[in-house]
Amino acid sequence: MAPRYKHVIVVGASAGIGAELVLQLAAAGSKVAALARREEPLKRLAAAHPGQVLPIVHDVTDFDSVPAVFESVAQQLGGCDLVIYSSGVMPTVGPAEFDFAKDRQMFEVNVLGGIAWLDAVAERFQSTGSGTIVMIGSVAGDRGRRGQPGYNASKAAVAAFAEALRNRLSGKGVTVTTVKPGPVQTELVAALGFKNAMPVADAAARIIRLAPSGREVYLKFSHRVIFAVIRLMPSWIFRHIPI
Amino acid sequence: MDLSPHSYIGPFRRLAGFGQTEFGDSRVCSPTSDDEVATILQTAAAQGRQVMLRGAGRSYGDASIAGETVAIRQDRMNRVLAWDPATGTLDVEGGITLEEIWRYVLPDGFWPPVVSGTMKTSVAGGLAMNIHGKNNWSQGTLGEHVDWMDIMLAGGEVRRLIPADPLFFQIISGFGLLGIILRARLRMKRIRSGSLQVVQRSVRNWQEQFDTFEEFQDRYEYIVSWVDGFHDGRGTFQAANHHPDDEPHTLHASAQELSPYLIGFYPKSRAWRTLRHFTNPTGMRLLSAAKYRAGRLTGSEKAAQMPLVAFHFPLDFVQDWERAYLPGGLLQFQVGLGRENAREVIPGLLARSQAAQLWPYLIVMKRHRPDPTLMSYLVDGYSIAMDFHRTDLNAAQLDQLFKEMTADVLAAGGKFYMAKDARLTADEAKQSLGEGPYHQFLATKRELDPTGLLVSALGARIGLCDIPSMLSSP
Numbered sequence: 001m002a003p004r005y006k007h008v009i010v011v012g013a014s015a016g017i018g019a020e021l022v023l024q025l026a027a028a029g030s031k032v033a034a035l036a037r038r039e040e041p042l043k044r045l046a047a048a049h050p051g052q053v054l055p056i057v058h059d060v061t062d063f064d065s066v067p068a069v070f071e072s073v074a075q076q077l078g079g080c081d082l083v084i085y086s087s088g089v090m091p092t093v094g095p096a097e098f099d100f101a102k103d104r105q106m107f108e109v110n111v112l113g114g115i116a117w118l119d120a121v122a123e124r125f126q127s128t129g130s131g132t133i134v135m136i137g138s139v140a141g142d143r144g145r146r147g148q149p150g151y152n153a154s155k156a157a158v159a160a161f162a163e164a165l166r167n168r169l170s171g172k173g174v175t176v177t178t179v180k181p182g183p184v185q186t187e188l189v190a191a192l193g194f195k196n197a198m199p200v201a202d203a204a205a206r207i208i209r210l211a212p213s214g215r216e217v218y219l220k221f222s223h224r225v226i227f228a229v230i231r232l233m234p235s236w237i238f239r240h241i242p243i
Numbered sequence: 244m245d246l247s248p249h250s251y252i253g254p255f256r257r258l259a260g261f262g263q264t265e266f267g268d269s270r271v272c273s274p275t276s277d278d279e280v281a282t283i284l285q286t287a288a289a290q291g292r293q294v295m296l297r298g299a300g301r302s303y304g305d306a307s308i309a310g311e312t313v314a315i316r317q318d319r320m321n322r323v324l325a326w327d328p329a330t331g332t333l334d335v336e337g338g339i340t341l342e343e344i345w346r347y348v349l350p351d352g353f354w355p356p357v358v359s360g361t362m363k364t365s366v367a368g369g370l371a372m373n374i375h376g377k378n379n380w381s382q383g384t385l386g387e388h389v390d391w392m393d394i395m396l397a398g399g400e401v402r403r404l405i406p407a408d409p410l411f412f413q414i415i416s417g418f419g420l421l422g423i424i425l426r427a428r429l430r431m432k433r434i435r436s437g438s439l440q441v442v443q444r445s446v447r448n449w450q451e452q453f454d455t456f457e458e459f460q461d462r463y464e465y466i467v468s469w470v471d472g473f474h475d476g477r478g479t480f481q482a483a484n485h486h487p488d489d490e491p492h493t494l495h496a497s498a499q500e501l502s503p504y505l506i507g508f509y510p511k512s513r514a515w516r517t518l519r520h521f522t523n524p525t526g527m528r529l530l531s532a533a534k535y536r537a538g539r540l541t542g543s544e545k546a547a548q549m550p551l552v553a554f555h556f557p558l559d560f561v562q563d564w565e566r567a568y569l570p571g572g573l574l575q576f577q578v579g580l581g582r583e584n585a586r587e588v589i590p591g592l593l594a595r596s597q598a599a600q601l602w603p604y605l606i607v608m609k610r611h612r613p614d615p616t617l618m619s620y621l622v623d624g625y626s627i628a629m630d631f632h633r634t635d636l637n638a639a640q641l642d643q644l645f646k647e648m649t650a651d652v653l654a655a656g657g658k659f660y661m662a663k664d665a666r667l668t669a670d671e672a673k674q675s676l677g678e679g680p681y682h683q684f685l686a687t688k689r690e691l692d693p694t695g696l697l698v699s700a701l702g703a704r705i706g707l708c709d710i711p712s713m714l715s716s717p
Contacts, residue, residue: 033710075292078712079268079310128257128268 012087060113061223103150298368304665337367386415416616436486437493449476479538669706
């Protein structure tokens with residue numbers, strides 16, 4: 001059976017959810033371009049699915065290069081009908097630490113890299129009247145928490161940008177889905193020590209299933225409920241919650 | 244690879260085959276001059292892109308699509324360059340459509356010598372795909388009515404070809420893979436009237452179908468038959484000749500316009516929406532039965548007058564009729580079979596599809612003769628065109644049916660019409676076209692386009708060009 005998405009680009013594919021998305025999409029028969037800064041993990045992905053995975057070394061903070069890289073990758077794939085932006089960094093920030101360099105890095109990778117990619121992709125998909133964009137956000141973007149101001153703000157920006165794209169493109173045949181994973185067993189959140197983190201394979205499978213939804217989605221029903229409450233919680237109460 | 248934008252390289256657009264089953268995203272350009280075409284070719288080559296030629300986009304399958312290419316549309320190179328009513332020779336740019344041509348020449352008492360079942364076809368696309376009409380048996384293909392063509396090769400060189408040039412009948416039938424047809428001189432057919440004299444006969448089975456063709460083929464220029472896809476060969480046969488009398492009042496476009504309404508009040512532009520409710524086996528069985536009954540009631544050996552346009556292009560007046568097949572689209576299986584095999588194989592194809600419960604919703608039969616083109620699909624025999632509604636549910640089953648019918652046709656030495664095809668493999672194409680012509684084509688392709696700049700999804704599928712991908716096919 002033909003895969004739902006024939007040609008997929010996963011940006012931020014060297015580890016975690018991005019790498020797992022590449023493996024699962026390739027296993028389902030898609031041709032997948034896996035983009036990341038580190039070459040070695042990409043080679044491993046390509047070796048796992050020979051002829052299915054195209055490894056491309058790319059730094060998302062090289063913003064000016066994005067349109068040409070996108071077009072070149074699509075040309076090498078033979079098309080593009082799904083782009084997943086999964087690049088993200090979350091450096092450890094101490095409870096009393098205010099480090100602009102770290103915050104800037106998070107905005108450059110999580111937000112500006114994402115905008116650079118989604119602008120390029122949206123322009124093409126709008127022209128062709130077809131295509132799906134998946135932006136990997138986070139539940140961390142739902143509120144400004146005391147623990148990760150920079151990360152929370154970056155994911156909030158990502159969600160707002162993706163929502164705006166969705167509103168712009170929904171009538172033009174383009175699907176934009178924002179995925180807000182909770183804790184997933186990735187390198188990114190390992191340092192935070194979550195006990196009930198979702199397995200990466202499980203998260204990736206749910207993201208692929210939810211990609212056509214064209215909505216803002218959580219990966220668990222319980223997350224949807226919990227974060228609906230959290231979003232509605234008055235600030236003067238939220239600031240006393242130790243998260 | 245330098246992929247920076249260039250003023251001649253247009254934005255991405257999704258291009259579809261007319262059947263709406265095949266798609267590809269290309270950067271689309273509409274040049275207006277030879278220089279612009281040459282610049283696009285040079286720019287694309289310099290940027291590491293490939294180029295795909297698209298006429299009016301009326302090929303059903305993937306002949307005028309190829310993902311990630313630069314698509315050159317010739318819709319803005321559609322001028323009449325010279326017209327001589329004394330001789331009936333018409334010099335045109337390749338992007339002109341048959342509709343634009345007949346509207347231009349009709350007032351002077353001329354008609355295109357060969358027209359396809361739609362008037363929306365462009366001359367360049369029609370020559371590249373070597374189109375035919377209902378008069379193929381008597382008049383051959385459109386390419387047989389061309390005095391010369393100007394073509395541009397992939398490197399930008401322009402050549403004028405005449406029928407005596409070895410390349411002439413390779414470019415015609417060359418699927419747009421050998422060069423761009425910039426201009427052509429066509430010989431128009433002189434007519435006295437804008438009407439045809441049409442006779443109609445209701446036929447009850449395959450035997451009668453074939454017998455009727457052979458009875459009428461030498462007396463009438465146009466012969467065609469509709470076949471009911473839900474029965475065993477029954478249908479309605481039509482034969483027509485140009486009206487012999489002078490009827491100057493019919494020689495203008497207004498005399499050819501059909502009513503924009505069905506049964507007097509329903510806009511034809513909206514008919515496809517209604518037709519959608521019938522694009523299922525039950526609905527089409529009913530419509531086919533009604534059409535057959537109507538044919539029996541109105542069928543007459545007495546000639547009735549019919550405007551040229553109404554006879555040749557009835558579907559063009561049901562605007563967007565192909566959309567009735569959405570969302571799955573329309574796959575057509577059109578093949579030519581020699582006279583010696585056709586009476587056995589053609590009924591077998593329909594029987595096979597009926598046994599698979601995949602009924603063709605429209606079947607058209609025509610009579611053909613061989614032509615001088617390299618990649619000819621025409622034989623001394625018959626063609627059958629079967630339209631299938633593709634859906635998500637039947638897609639795999641339909642592909643299997645096409646494989647089986649293809650095997651039947653190949654075993655009988657049959658040919659495939661690439662303007663309609665979307666499923667043939669390279670090996671099947673080679674077998675059908677013949678090893679000799681196939682390898683000759685590849686040799687010509689290497690000579691005229693050594694870097695493989697000109698491509699199409701059809702060409703890549705049947706092994707006549709290469710669209711490199713970093714990955715193997717899934």
